[in-house]
Amino acid sequence: MSCFRTGALRLSYIVAAFLILPLCSTPSLAAAKIQHLISPGGIEAWFVQDATVPLIAMEYAFGGGATQDPVGKAGVGNLVGDLLDEGSGDMDSKTFHERLDRRAIELSFTSTRDYLRGSLRMLKDNRDEAFGLLRTSLTSPHFDSADVERIRSQVMSGLRRDTTNPTSLASRKFLEVAFGAHPYGRQANGTLESVAKIEIADLKDYVRHVLAKDTLKIAVVGDVDPATLGQLLDKTFGGLPAHAELTPIPDIQAAQPPKREFIPLDVPQTVVTFGGPGVMRHDPNFMAAYVVNHILGGGGLSSRLYREVREKRGLAYSVYESLSWMEHSALFIGNTGTRADRAGETVEAINNEVRRMGEDGPTQKELDEAKSYLKGSQMLALDTSSKLASALLQYQLDRLPIDYIEKRNSIIDAVTLDDAKQAARRLWGQGLLTVVVGRPPQAVAQPAAATPAAAN
Template structure:
């Protein structure tokens, strides 16, 4: 199967679905513009599947995958990467463990072999575990004085209380200290499997050669066994405010309202609404009202957050302790005005024009294309999504925006967390 990777301002590029013998779902964009290959991949299941009493396992797993594999210890593995200028990295989020690989075409065989080793035969040597553990704990200790991190952590604890999304993906000092090699092995067996992976590859490599490399790299992984389902959850405690007491002159604010998932048919109107509200950088209403007109904050914005089992509209800003109440009122009032009156026709037109015209900027490198494709595959949006996405944006009406505002802004209640020592609330 093929589809067209195209935007209104970009040249068409063919996206192919590969059919390797291993059954791994892989999308391929063949391009010989530069002699590089960029690979992005993601496995279903992430930090939400950490043991309830040991958050941080999935993230620690991701940090250890390139710390030695097969017969290569950590130093030898890194030396093999460096000798061929191969870039390999792994990451973990709530819903997935993923990573990326970039290599020159002439080193493709060795690069894919190192990726295979990292995924199929990680060593989890005790010295590497202890080194990564120490680095993680040092980071967690440092973050205890970071108002942005502390506000975010408390926001998730309150908004998703009692749910896996309410736990920190990086864990706590106590939980990371308790993680064992057996915990890492169990998480590896559960997540790094052939049936859970999506792969996207962009670069100067033929379909035939790539199919063989994918079979060799991912085909050796075990079959997937069922994961415990993550129960759907809505953002909770709307209308509540929480303060994390930190002795800092400026409070950091995190706020949220309900959201719409990327897989939801109402996502595109919500995406445009968010752009108008706080996602449009210098042009958004919140930027204009909070920063430009009143000088309350250096930055303010919102974004749509879409997880497998939850979604929300997430906002951020920071202001002097004595102006927190004023900033929150301006934000709340602007949300109410947008909910009640909607955007003007001119606002809607400009937002759509920008979102359509700027979409091609996300495809200016092979790595960006690969990561976008693998995310689309992970969300199940279809191989042709990029080709018709701008059409979806262009078709949004004022009525669609009104419906999205009702779902996202609702009664105007927010969950708010402030890290600092705010006054005037």
């Protein structure tokens, strides 16, 4: 799975739903006081105590992710994430999942580009069992051969489907074009060849090297007091190694545009993925880039790309573009789908609008409207305990201050029209990296072959 951190990137994220009881909270939850909690054993977490409903949501991450996959065995981290809840301690996979289901506990893991992330959600009364199950999954996972082969089969089935999925092919090729041989250039969930070669020893080595306290980040929101939470964190994470053994990953800038790649695939709709070098999260001009990106392609029905490509020309049902930032690089990346015989016109329309934004930047009216929307949407984006916990974890990974939520609107307000124009030139002044997947132009021009029934 191609997993980048992003404001609106829709290329392949798994969204988990807590089906037993919604993690609801009040609209003012984002304004609640965020505490920097340090457990008696030294485990740190950002914490919001909220007794609105008897629920606890925790998000956590270990540094490493898919960048730590061994050379030639892309997908190890992804398999580990899928297998950590498949039996641990004295429980086999069936027993482990029965205990989760019986107590309405949601536990999950995901390997992203730079992190092995996880979520834990539970009713307040089930917190001891929930944290205990997380502890055993981290410290004594089984990786039984039967479970490994079952999960491997599921992953490879998805990879086979990807070989005929134009969006997956476009995403894979785009990363190859952007990053080449760098770890970011390979698929986080691996390939059919690499996943087939992964051994149980690779999974155990990954856990031993990656799961450690020095890269651990935690965010907790819910109905638990600080003293109790500190004890739970120590019991859960205290037994992990003190230091990870990570392979250093170099910084890289995405390939400079313009570049264009075409992948022939006999499908009715052509997929276009486009993008280029982005802006790192710690860059002083990041917020200006974030605001102007909303104007170009991140604003849904109000974005320039939507108006030009969908509304004015009817070339596509949807088109979007967003910023994506990682530990060692950054991108802007977008996607659309169009009729095969209109692919060239669609790519030209996108290029023209991107070029116009790069040359002229936004208008003052566009900037004011974008700033107003981005400020007003924050409360809606953080209106549940799970959403807030996820955001607090991301802020830690992005090395933002603990009071960032309070400062965010003033940072947006400080973006001037000159800042936005400068960011637009930086992002879009060089053109695009473009990957097109679909029928070749000459094939589009050919009439469909007559079927026997039609010939009669």
